[in-house]
Amino acid sequence: MSAPVTITPLSGIPEVREGDDLVTVIGLGLTASGLRLADGDVLVVSSKIASKALGLVTHDPDKDRVVAGETEYVVAERSVGDRITRIVRAKAGPIMAAAGVDGSNTGRRGGWLLLPHDPDAVCAHVHDAILERHGVRVGVVLSDTAGRAWRVGQVDFALGAHGVRVVDDLRGGTDADGRPLEVTTRALADEIASAADLAKGKAEAVPAALVRGLGRFVLTAGDEPLEAHPRGRDLVRTGPGDWFGYGRVEAVRASLGIEPGSEVAERVGIAPVHGDSRLEAVARATQAALHGVESGTADIGHVSVTLGADGPYELGILTARLCSALWCEWLVGEPQTPAADGLSVVVGVSGRLDGH
Amino acid sequence: MSAPVTITPLSGIPEVREGDDLVTVIGLGLTASGLRLADGDVLVVSSKIASKALGLVTHDPDKDRVVAGETEYVVAERSVGDRITRIVRAKAGPIMAAAGVDGSNTGRRGGWLLLPHDPDAVCAHVHDAILERHGVRVGVVLSDTAGRAWRVGQVDFALGAHGVRVVDDLRGGTDADGRPLEVTTRALADEIASAADLAKGKAEAVPAALVRGLGRFVLTAGDEPLEAHPRGRDLVRTGPGDWFGYGRVEAVRASLGIEPGSEVAERVGIAPVHGDSRLEAVARATQAALHGVESGTADIGHVSVTLGADGPYELGILTARLCSALWCEWLVGEPQTPAADGLSVVVGVSGRLDGH
Structure with missing residues (x-):
């Protein structure tokens, strides 16, 4: 039988500034929330405070230019007034709107927050520092927010992960009746990020949550080296294995030589969001x-x-x-x-x- | 401050058969788990037991034919040996592989389980029966599992919902610094379904979970009529507002007059999954x-x-x-x-x- 899962938001985390140590500020949140880390816990941290601590902020007033700098390639695009909104493969890894460049909750000075380009390394740093200072092995998930194809609204997902199984691979498994399972790979880390978002909320600026009851998915000393396990980056699907690497419009235009994100695409014209x-x-x-x-x-x-x-x-x-x-x-x-x-x-x- | 969120799997639910009353079997799970429903709880029920209770099972040996019967239209397709695997808009509402037709955990007699075509109505029935018998107002989410564009693995999502806010619309809201929020619509019901999946697990056949601590999203008597609130169906994005209504390959072929799912597409040839x-x-x-x-x-x-x-x-x-x-x-x-x-x-x- 599975045990209950508890998600506690870590309030009491002060505004994070460049150079702050993430583990220290998370520690303040744990103390304020009356919690102490234990083996098997999963810590979910919003990418926002990681970006702030790492100083990943720019004050360039041109958001489109900032997004272009964080983009590997463009998947889909629509015009909105005199701007263009783009869904892109971000340098941070995933496919998301505006490469995850974010202008809300950026702190008193404003600007655009950028995502770390190696989110798994951020998680590894937090994981190792917690192990060193507190002597406990926790899973760490760096969460961010994105829209989805086919569904309304955004959910939180695992931008990065370390020390926790990001997928629960059930391939070869059987169901309660002994037949092969049709669902084979659960994206655990994404579900953990989504669950944490329910407790953290968006407007309240609670940037971390502690998830208890998932110890069976937290990697232990016997699972070293942790880097060899799938991490956040491995949840990103690209290339021929992803059947949706272009939007419906962009695929047809690309087949006509008009690649999304190109000058040609802008010259030909980009359809407006609202028709x-x-x-x-x-x-x-x-x-x-x-x-x-x-x-x-x-x-x-x-x-x-x-x-x-x-x-x-x-x-x-x-x-x-x-x-x-x-x-x-x-x-x-x-x-x-x-x-x-x-x-x-x-x-x-x-x-x-x-x-x- | 947000409060902790607790997700408890409801074990002790017996195998569900056609004609079983869902609220009765869920009640058995609650009792076995030592729980009693309270106002503000959210009950997450796997579509599987709803389909079983409703007798939505077929023993047609041809899965492709069964899937076709549950399909509104085809979004993407690949051949696998002499079969074709399709991502479709299901009659149940969402876009998902094989229209959600499922051959695992179907019970001792086997066969294919089909999704209810009006999952929100299933949730409304459970909601109303609980209100009538137990006198409490709970949110009800009917969960199912699906893959995603751009990401590896499957997550649980809200196939249906009733009595709970499916989206937390933050449009017009401001962040902790007073600037407009960039993320505007959280898909709460999907996050709730994903969170519940972490506690329920897949192989263990725990078909329901109770989520506590989200009472602020549960609709109350003052929110009547509940049917007027967005529900599971409203989380499905289709038409021009969905930029990914065809796969990259299928969009180009459709623009050449070769619609996915058509006889023409099969005659022309469908690319194999593995190249x-x-x-x-x-x-x-x-x-x-x-x-x-x-x-x-x-x-x-x-x-x-x-x-x-x-x-x-x-x-x-x-x-x-x-x-x-x-x-x-x-x-x-x-x-x-x-x-x-x-x-x-x-x-x-x-x-x-x-x-x-």
């Missing part, structure tokens, strides 16, 4: 089609686009590109028969009713 | 290009594909389609100059090094 008019959507799709077809021309209307090119082969390329690009805008292109000279074609445009 | 040879990938991309270009022909090689068509316009369409389809396979197509008669072109094929 725009049919004519603007058709114009954006047409710009995407024209990209890379040097001789291409287009006359854009509400219900059709008339395409032109130097020759019928180029016209065919342009037409196929437009049909793909219209799909990105929840529109359907239906090419009519090209003109007799093969140098122009009318592509009818209609709305798509069945889109997801 | 295949360059030649197989090129062949699949070529089949996708040929779809809908009636006069198209192709001669497929390792480093190039020679395309042919009745006329140069059709050849252009075919060429553009091939370049898009090759992108799906992490390949790049580079068309050479078409033949003098405009009826054939060689498209060079190379690997893409920078893909995500």
Whole structure:
């Protein structure tokens, strides 16, 4: 039988400044909360106080530039007024909006907090310092907050981890009836981060929580070296194993040579978060089609686009590109028969009713 | 200050059978665990026992057919041997693998467990029965397990909810320093489900947990009607607001008229989970290009594909389609100059090094 799990928020942690020692400030929180660390505890620390202690703050007023500096590559993007909001693979590891660059709760001086690029190392430092000073082995999770594909709202997840199993691998396991388990790998560290968030809250600026009752997942001396166990970074899925490395719109545009996050993408135009008019959507799709077809021309209307090119082969390329690009805008292109000279074609445009 | 949160697994729940009353079996678990429900508690119940009680089981040996019956539409798909594994929008609401159809822990008779199509109604029933029989107002979350885009492993999430705030909307709120909060909507119900999973475990078949300390999120008599509050279904994000309604591969193929989950997609070929040879990938991309270009022909090689068509316009369409389809396979197509008669072109094929 599993035992109860208890999550206690660590209040009484003062505002953290650059150069502060994380284990010391966490110790203040433990004392204020009347707690003493024990073997098998899991300590969940908000990335925010780690970033503050490490001085990972910038006062560059241009948030987009700050985000670009923290970005490996762009997964999806939408325009919001004269800015662009991007979901990116962050240098810190995960795929998240704005690379985790955060302007709230940054302390009295403001600015943008950046995520540590090696969050597991931050956890290892906390883990080792606690072992050295307090003589106890705890799991450490560095938590951050992110939105998800397919679901509303944000949850906390494990940006980093050390000394705790980040996955509970049940592959090869059987259920209570002896049949193979269909769910094979539980993302424990993410569930721990989410659980801690319930106790920590967001607005109250409680930056850490102590989780008790998960000792079976905390690695012990016999599990050395801890670095060899999967950690926070290993919870990030990228490459062909991730089927969602581009947004639906960005995948199609990238297949047309328009990579998200590129100057080309901005020149072609980036769809606004809240939608725009049919004519603007058709114009954006047409710009995407024209990209890379040097001789291409287009006359854009509400219900059709008339395409032109130097020759019928180029016209065919342009037409196929437009049909793909219209799909990105929840529109359907239906090419009519090209003109007799093969140098122009009318592509009818209609709305798509069945889109997801 | 936030109070501690305690999660207690409800052991002692017997195997649930069709027709069993959920509130009665949960009551057995509470008694066995020495617990008594109180106002402000949140009860997290695994969908599995709800499905069993409702008799949502089928013994059709063809899992793919069972999944298709529980599917609204397909988001992404890969072949695994002679089967196809699909991430779909389930009739139960969320986007999840195999529509949540589950063959483990299904009880002694086996079969496939299906998810209830109105999980919030299941929660409402439990909520109301507890209020009637025990006179207490608890939040009820029906939990299930799913993988995520971008991250390794599965977590529990709120398939359904009633009587508890599913989101903590902080929009318009300010941080401890008075600046607007960047994280605006916490998906509370999902975090509650994840937290409960830590206590319940997977292999042990503990199908429910009691969460204490979140009373501030439990709706009270003054919050009637509870149905008007966001519930589990409202945590599902679909349509243009979801930027990941198709996988990267499926988006491009859909833009070429090859919708995931369709017979056309199967005929064109579905990429295997674990990758295949360059030649197989090129062949699949070529089949996708040929779809809908009636006069198209192709001669497929390792480093190039020679395309042919009745006329140069059709050849252009075919060429553009091939370049898009090759992108799906992490390949790049580079068309050479078409033949003098405009009826054939060689498209060079190379690997893409920078893909995500």
